Amino acid sequence: MRSRKSYILGVLLLVAVVAAMMFAVACGGDEPTEEPSAAATSATDIATQILGQAPTGQAKTIIDAGTMSVNNDPKYPPQSSIDEATGELVGFDVDVANKVGEILGLDVTFVDYKFEQILTDVNQGRYDVSIGSMTITDERLAKVDMTEPYYYTPAGIIVKEGGTQIAGVEDLAGKKVGAAAGTTYYQWLEENSDADIVVYDTDASMFPDLAQDTGRIAFGFTAVPTAIEAIRQGQPFELSGDPLYYEDLAFAIKKGEADWLALLNYAIQQMHEDGSLTAMSEKWYAGVDLTQKAQ
Secondary structure: OOOHHHHHHHHHHHHHHHHHHHHHHHHOOOOOOOOOOOOOOOHHHHHHHHHOOOOOHHHHHHHHHOEEEEEOOOEEOOOEEEOOOOOOEEOHHHHHHHHHHHHHOOEEEEEOOOHHHHHHHOOOOOOOEEEEEEEOOHHHHOOOEEOOOOEEEEEEEEEEOOOOOOOOHHHHOOOEEEEEOOOHHHHHHHHHOOOEEEEEOOHHHHHHHHHOOOOOOOEEEEEHHHHHHHHHOOOOEEEEEEEEEEEEEEEEEOOOOHHHHHHHHHHHHHHHHHOHHHHHHHHHOOOOOOOOOOO
């Protein structure tokens, strides 16, 4: 028969063990772990280790399905386009999306919705995430949640080869300048210039008017990498003046999905740290690393 003293000591030890276990459980969801272990082979295991808890909300739905649907407009090379030889979707944003899927243990399916509809479509659940070089703005953040930046891009003016070189935005006053609908380029021109803005569905639909000198526009406003890619593919353009500003680009998701946002931010951090984002940028942007913000 145990003594009263040993009994009391045993009870105290049991209480201490239970308290320690309860503390560990209570603290388990405070911070994501730094990196899933090699034993985390399923999307659920990976997500749980990243979050420090089982995924909830939209993240759980996506993880349970094992697939994330990604909106990616294929009319923005080199970010995204259809390879004419293979018919496959290719580009910087395509590679980024596939790498995110690899990190999170998810298959990736691509859907095509218009860029200007993203703020509505993503909240209606038409896809899980937009990975399409969207600029972070206060207006957009009021409607969707956006990740940390995954790369940065300068915005510049293009002209037909031999066209007018501008010294600054003031030189666009009264001039016809093309910009794609729903883009920050259009918004920036509205707020910062006296240009006569001509709106197009996409950059690609703007290029023929500029290349053929139809008189509809004298300038185009777009991402410098998009302009460089168009020139590389034989369009008769050149950049006019220095970039007018720089943009932080991010993924967009449905508002209020904290776990899904945390998983995507984790994937972006991993791509920054392991150099894969830099490699993808240099692959698609003629050796230029756009993943580091210009000072």
